[in-house]
Amino acid sequence: MLGRMDREEMAGFLRSRRARVQPADVGLEAGLRRRTPGLRREEVARLAGMSVDYYIRLEQGRGPRPSRQILGAMARALRLTDDERAHLFNLAGEPPAPPPGPPQEVPAGILHLLQRLDDTPAYVLDAKYDVLAWNDMATALITDFSALEPRDRNPMRAHFLRPGPRSPHITDEDANQQFARLSVADLRAALGRYPDDPGVKALIAELTEGSELFRRLWANHQVAVRRSGTKKIKHPVVGEIEVHCDVLVVPERDQKVVLYTTAPGSRSHEALKLLRVVGTQDLAPR
Template identity: 60%
Template sequence: MDRQELADFLRSRRERITPADVGLPAGPRRRTPGLRREEAAQLAYISTEYYTRLEQARGPRPSREVLAGLVRALRLSDAERDHLHHLAGAPPGPAPGPSREVRPSILDLLRRLPQAAAIVTSATCEVIAWNDLAAALMEDFSALSRRDRNLIRRAFLGPRVHGRRLYGVSDADEFARSSAQDLRAAAARYPDDPEVRELVRELLDGSEEFAWLWAAHDVARQPVMCKTFQHPMVGPVTVNCDVLDITDRDQRVVIYTATPGSPSEEALRLLSVIGTQRMDVTR
């Protein structure tokens, strides 16, 4: 354990975070940049005294639970998390859970695709980023809770409209099967993550189909390259589906594009203008 380097690193990470970044009021007479020590300690669920000793290079070797709290409180990147573990003399193990932090460059990519619908999904198929056209084609994800943005949960347990599941997409059954396989692989990568365990338990309890697929122990998936969405306003929209893996975050960018000159391309153009408004609903 390198106490002095650990102390300097913690201090530098704490000072770069503003109270607004973590939902705390700035308050009067704030004389130090970033968070106060007591605020960082509170966010990490450790005592202020313990955190102060760490920053003064006087603290004992922190446990992995304390390190996990510091990673969360100081908003460390994956590389910074690994560095923190090495400084503390506890080489990093597997990530405790699926990453939900999307790189700014990926968010910028989504914004630069005005003619394509694009989403980013986590290892458990939670939609964690999207562009405006994806919201218009699929659903206004900003109006949903984290729980309802999980496509695996929606595929097996979500509402069905006119007997169709998952936005009436043509490969809904294939997606359900492949998502069950993906979740089994993710559960093996994150065996200690409570959200992954809870999702699996909920699906096993609520869906006989999922329970049957889970018991098969399959982890291979067959990507679907073309699919059709049944949109309530513009009708069927057939799109090509391309998936880009972000391996360091265990995430995927899913991009939907229509064939140039096709009716579906015109439908996407219309959706880009309409957005998420629902003209088919009488208020």
């Protein structure tokens, strides 16, 4: 059975969400005799495939603990968002099922932000480190991502699987080591969020097979989310640039916006300004 507080909270939550959904939202005729907004209780019950009496008891705070199947059916019937669905499951004492995989669609607002940052290299990573979007300055500083196959736009693959020296454009070995350690810890955290995602599993298997360094770091079982740091990048046109790497999290998509900035007035800042003037370079793939 649900506790009294959880029953009352669930009842209020269901009533408020039912009032928000309009009949047209679920393919029903509105009719002429609706005195209150939203769906009727019997309509929600029918959409969820459950008895009207059971649903009424839930809305009155008298119902027993619903099963995961019933919770999922109510979430679909009431058109709940991902956050609302998780809240409903938590109220019922059922942890929500993990999402199917890392979201790939970058929010429009983030895409607009990238383009407005015309003096700052920036790109977007998903939870398994695939680069999903980038701006012109990222192309100029790092590589032309559009010329790469989607699977090759992954800095972890480039770092751990490329033959020869790792990340040749990054001259700071400490930064290379920090990236290796933090990215592996970040990927382990992603595995916890997406334990059944074939893309995450395939990346881990590929890195495990192809990199002794990855195998060693993976065996440490460290978990962390990548934040910020500094690195030195050797550019073929403007020379070495020391950048500060900031990571902004997009929580609703589980994505990261990576921005490279320089200290105002520094030689690196002037080099980055020159790079903006020079424009996109045809860099060798990294």
